[in-house]
Amino acid sequence: MATERQSVATDKMAFIDMVSDMSRRGDFSAVAETLEGYWINKSKYPWHSVYPVLEKRLLSRKPDSDFSNTLLLLRDAVFGAVGLTSLSLALDVTTEEVVRKITKQQSWKEAQRNVRKFLSDIVSDMIAGGEIKHLTPLGLSADGLGFLVPVLRQAQLEEFRRAKPKIMKGYLNLRPLSNSVIGRTLLRQLAIKEDRLEEQDPRVTSLLESYEHMLVDIEIGEEATAGAAPETEQATIIGGPVKEYAGRKPTKAVESRGSGVQTNLTEYVGRSPGEAEFKPKPHHGHPKTRQRRKSQERQPPLSDRK
Known part of the structure; x- marks a missing residue:
């Protein structure tokens, strides 16, 4: 029985090491796949057991540099998986709390949505309280939190004034x-x-x-x-960009040209492309057409005719 428990603990540590390695490589999409797999196979992806296992490991021996490095890698992994990489160092919330909120949800999509809202609310409160030391407009924009950028810029400006x-x-x-x-x-x-x-x-x-x-x-x-006009690019509730519908493409309206305004193609023969594009010869139409237009211009408007 003890051997079986030891085997399970070893498997969980192997999972932690695997996630840490993904984080070290910056492969947060792979981390997200393990989180998505949590609701499919909790034994294979035991996210609910990560921090209890680490706590037991901490109590069994003194923490070393490898242990601290593992904690940092796990934090980057979790924040990167939910698409909020820039907040990993900016927030005081523990990674364990974030993981607990994730595993309490019914699905990975629901977890992403609720955790992103939870963390963005914390950022909003931080900005309101002037805690902006580790927040950057570029980082918030990259994480799909662009709606907080104007508030952050204003807070930075007020701080600079003071x-x-x-x-x-x-x-x-x-x-x-x-x-x-x-x-x-x-x-x-x-x-x-x-x-x-x-x-x-x-x-x-x-x-x-x-x-x-x-x-x-x-x-x-x-x-x-x-x-200035606001940016039109939208983001989904989980932070990804909204993909444009690539179905029907807009077509340009084609103007019908009368015989009097038809361009003579022979005018472009022998010209360079630049001249053909920017210096076309003016076309005045047929002489009779010009004469008829001049006679119409000399006539008074209908309201002045008796």
């Missing part, structure tokens, strides 16, 4: 600036690593001017973005 460097007791304090997302970018651009500068330091004037310029540029950029 971090305006001020001179206090003969020094320019740069700590608030270095703690802000945009401020760190500014300091890197100016190659400033200190937490404060003396008031007489020649870099003070340059820094203050650069701060004001960057603030104005960002504000103008935000106004332009707010006035």
Whole structure:
């Protein structure tokens, strides 16, 4: 009996090692397949047993670098499988909690939908509370959370405004600036690593001017973005792009040309392609047609005729 339990535990550790290897390779689609298979064969894909097994392993011996690395790989695997790779390091929620929420659902699709909503709600609360240190617009967009990008940009801008460097007791304090997302970018651009500068330091004037310029540029950029039309690309509830219907293709309307406006094909003989496309000769139609048009232009409108 003990041998049988040991064999089961070994199989579960082999599964954990397999998932860790998938994560190491960045093969999150393969990880998603194991999660999808959980509802088909729980013995083959024992996701519900992953963290209980790891907990027993932790209690049986001291944690080592391999154990810590396994935990990180499993976290990346789970977040990558639900399509939220950028949130792996940004959120404080434990991987065990995410896995528990996944295995409580009725199917993998339902798990993806509910877990993505659960994690996106956490991100929304973080942004509202100013916890934006590890969040990036690019990462949110890549994970299908583009609807949170404008809110994140606004939060970063407000943080940058509050971090305006001020001179206090003969020094320019740069700590608030270095703690802000945009401020760190500014300091890197100016190659400033200190937490404060003396008031007489020649870099003070340059820094203050650069701060004001960057603030104005960002504000103008935000106004332009707010006035622009939103992107039309859509994402499904599980984060994948909505595929366009590739059935009937739109056809161009063909204008009927009368004999008076028909293009003479001989005009293009001997020309280069550029001339034929951008410099066609104007065609004035038949002489009788021109004469009839001129006579019509000289006549008064119907409302003025008696």
